[in-house]
Amino acid sequence: MNRLHTLLYILVSTIILAQESNSVSILRMQSLDVEALIVEDQNAPPGIPERFAYGFDVNIDLLNQGNLTIDENGNKIWRLSIKSENAIGMKVHFNEFYIPNESFIRIYSNGQMSDVRTFEDNHESETYENMLLKGDLLSIEYFESKNSNRSGKIKISKVYHAYKDVFGFYNQGSNDRGYCSYNVACDQSNTGGSWEDPINSVLYMEAGGGICSAALINNTSGDLKPYVLTANHCISSNPYEAGDAQLGYFNYRLYFNHQSSSCSGSGGNYSQYIQGATVVAAYGYSDFALLELNQQPPSWWNAYYAGWNRYASSPTLGAGIHHPSGYPKEINYDNDQPSSTSWFGGGSTHWEFYWDDGGTAGGSSGSPLFDSNKRIVGQLHGGTGGDCGGIDIYGKISASWNGGGASTSRLKDWLDPLDSGVYTLSGTYTGTPPVEITSPLSGDEWQAGDTYQITWDESLSGNVSLTLYKAGVNVQTIASSVSINNRSYTWNIDSGLEQSDLYKIKIQSLSYDYNDFTAYFSIVEPPTITLLSPILGDGVQVGLPNQITWTSNFDDNISLKLYKGNNVSTGFVSTITSSVPASNGSYTWTPSSSLEERDDYKIKATRISNSSTYDYSSFFSVLQSIPVELSINSVVVTQAGGVIYINMVNDEPVSGYEFNIKDSPDYLEIVGVQDLISSGFEISYSEVDNGNESGQGQVLGYTFSTPIEPSEHLLLGVQFESVNNGQEVEICLEDSDVSDSIGNSLFTQIGPCVTTLLVPTILPGDVTLDGSVNVADVVLLVAGILDNQELSASAISAGDVNFDASLNVSDVILIVNIILDN
Structure with a gap:
């Protein structure tokens, strides 16, 4: 039967039980002299837990002493009530407790509180202790199904009569608590900032008929095992012995976050608790007990696993946090160093000091003492701390570390399961592995051939090894031994490592059985940089800005340096820039006028963080001036094709030129060349098959007589026919050779490529470029032919109606015919 079915079964059965009218046997506890008990508590010696309930020793067998009824279905029901006059609350300890399948037990009080248990609540110890229920009459109903596979066990060995209201049944607290300590919601600390984390580690502990304080404590494995540190006298009536049979697994109920929600508040919280704990170690001389809860507290309880300090030297104190007389959590402050003492005389098992600010009370026993670094250095044994500025004595963590020499009487085995030897450990909410790699992180991309920092956090000592794995297979040892306290290692990644996103790094302690792996990260191609310009044959002019461009696959900075000649060791000229982000991809450089003219300069780009990553440009020239510049001035597109106008600027006389025109894609075919300056050059053109999708046409011009004198000229009009009209084409000048x-x-600087759309932009005959053909175009064309009017390149293209690369009377006649619509 699953949990839901069981609960539904209980609900129906409970209704049936409530309808039964059979009388119920009532066992009455003897009358208690509460005033005498309170006086006894007030006179109790130090080192005794705060008592809130008196425990009657009994021997009650519900199956023999309860009233038995059998319902019409054959199910058995036993009932028994226990009365303890004037009790604030009651609970019982079952020394034999087993609920078979399809059965349940309900424990309830006249204060209308109940506790229901089923088969799922059985424990291997076959014991149980119900929660304290408000009222002085406790009733027990046990329902055993006829389908149960075995008989139940319900025996009671102790009945608790609560005579102090430590759970706020009738009194929810008061702002005037009578103690010198502070509500933790106020946290008036001026000794190291907020104590929120340690506050979240402190617990209110119910143990049988007593109450104490305790703390959740961290261990070196970082596994969040729910260890709880408290005082030995909180679990034992005899401080010389470790543990006591009187208290068992279910005697312990630990309450989390029993504290006020505001500084002015007084009520606490009893809803977040864990019942059930095992004493794993205890030692009377230093008065410690270490419990392990039966489960981890849920994450939403925000429980903090406090750190600890086991140094024997006197620490600088910080605070004590506790539950005086069961009140919501309070805090004391101190910034002194305690002195060593002992509780029983001889040795130095305890810390002793007077509080600067605050005090303790019954119920504070077992509470943690924190140093100024917010780490536990001891647990409260006793003292006179209830008085403002009173003295308190805490069992030392350092004395309890080795305790009585066995795992059951010392802290070492439990708080340092790795045997790391550390003397301090920080606290945590989420677990802190003793060694944890912090880089590389998941998804990181590290480049082969580059240098990176492997980093880690640690709480161990000694050395570690670092090993590289790919897809779970050991690839190489990165470092065989490095001090763990370095917290980092510089790794020069082998440039030959295969690229993959399945790499992990393992860090392994060489002294302890502990390791950690990174998440998957990638090793990618080595860092590279490629200089794109200047290219072979380029010339740069001094005093004018020039673009140095590159591509790279890394993000840090590079330097740019100028060299000359073939020997880089002796050819250094100057530093162009000492640092520029590689991601920029370009840098504007203005060559100094002091540079000599030569054609064997080159630039070196070097990664600053790793000089093994670099690239050189091709050789280029530095010139005081550029002798010749060739460029595309414009492209005019007509119905049949168009004209590419070539511009030339020359500082030297030119007697010959040669260059290629590349169109990409190959949409153009050169059909003619017009000499726009009447140079008298022999000019020819041809198509060149370059074997790819781009086309090339070659233009050649030369003279054996008069050269082209220095000037700026609209040199040529290269006529073309086109296919794929309406498409875009890129036109470039390449492979120039100009001679004197x-x-x-002569060094020649080539201008940029031009991209144009193959859509007619000029109407044939529209010399005035006004969008229509009329007599005004005839007049302007005649003026241009007679040299009475200088025409623009576009006007010349529009006037050359017959596309013979010249303006003449034939063009005039054709325009007239256009006007006459002939």
């Missing part, structure tokens, strides 16, 4: 009158090559 004696055949010497």
Whole structure:
């Protein structure tokens, strides 16, 4: 039967039980002299837990002493009530407790509170202790199904009569508590900032008929095992012995966040608790007990696993946090160093000091003492701390570390399961592995051939190894031994490592059985940089800005340096820039006028963080001036094709030129060349098959007589026919060779490519460029032919109606015919 079915079964059965009219046996506890008990508590020696309930020793067998009825279905019901006159609350300890399948037990009080348990609540110890229920009459009903696979066990060995209202049944608290300590919601600390984390570690502990304080405590494995530190006398009536059979697994109920929600508040919280704990170690001389809860507290309780300090030297104190007389959590402050003492005489098992600000009371026993670094250094044994500025004595963590020499009487085995030897450990909410790699992180991309920092956090000592894995397979040892306290290692990644996103790094302690792996990260191609410009044959002019461009696959900075000649060790000229982000991809450089003219300069780009990543440009020239510049001035598109106008600026006489025109895609075919300056050059053109999708046409011009004198000229009109009209095409000048009158090559700077749309932009005959053809176009064309009017390139293109690369009377006649619609 699953949990839901069981609860529904209980609900129906409870209704049936409530309708039964059978009489119920009532066992009455003897009358208690509460005033005498309170006096006894007030006179109790230090080191005794705060008592809130008197425990009657009994021997009650519900199956023999309860009233038995059998319902019409054959199910058995036993009932029994226990009365303890004037009790604030009651509970019982079952020394034999087993609920078979399809059965349940309900414990309730005349204060209208109940506790229901089923088969799922059985424990291997076959014991149980119900929660304290308000009122002085406790009733027990046990329903055993006829389908149960075995008989139940319901025996009671102790009945508790609460005579102090430590759970706020009738009194929800008062702002005037009578103690010198502070409500933790106020946290008036001026000794190291907020104590929120340690506050979240402190617990209110119910143990049988007593109450104490305790703290959730961290261990070196970082596994969030729910260890709780408290005082040995809180679990034992005899401080010389570790543990006591009087208190068992279910005697312990630990309350989390029993504290006020505001500084002015007085009520606490009893809803977040865990019942059931095992004493794993205890030692009377330093008065410690370490419990392990039966489960981790839920994350939404925000429970903090406090750190600890086991140094034997006197620490600088910070605060004590506790539940005086069961009140909501309070805090004391101190910034002194305690002195060593002992509780039983001889040795130095305890810390002793007077509080600067605050005090303790019954119920504070077992509460943690924190140093100024917010780490536990001891747990409260006793003292006179209830008085403002009173003295308190805490069992030392350092004395309890080795305690009585066995795992059951010392802290070492539990708080340092890795045997790390650390003396301090920080607290945590989420678990802190003793060694945890912090880089590389998941998804990181590290480049082969580059240098990176592997980093980690640690709480161990000694050395570690670092190993690289790919897809779970050991690839190489990164470092065989490095001090763990370095917290980092510089790794030069082998440039030959295969690219993959399945790499992990393992860090392994060489002294302890502990390791950690990173998440998956990637090793990608080595860092590279490629200089794109200047390219071979380029020339740069001094005093004018030039663009150095590159591509790279890294983000840090590079330097740019100028060299000359073939020997880089002796050819350094100057630093162009000492640092520029590689991601920029370009840098504007203005060459100094002091540079000598030569054609064997080159630029080196070097990654600053790793000089093994670099690239050189091709050789280029530095010139005081550029002798020749060739560029595309414009492209005019007509119905049949169009004209590419070539511009030339020359500082030297030119007697010959040669260049290619590349169109990409190959949409154009050169059909003619017009000499726009009447140079008298022999000019030819041809198509060049370059074997790819782009086309090339070659233009050649030369003279053996008069050269083109220095000037700026609209040199040529290169006529073309086109296919795929309406498409875009890129036109570039390439592979130029310009010479002077004696055949010497002149350095030539080529202008940028031009992209144009193959859509007619000029109407044939529209010399005035006004969008129509009329007599005004005839008049302007005649003026241009007679040299009475200088025409623009577009006007010349519009006037050359017959596309013979010249303006003449034939064009005039054709325009007249256009006007006459002939």
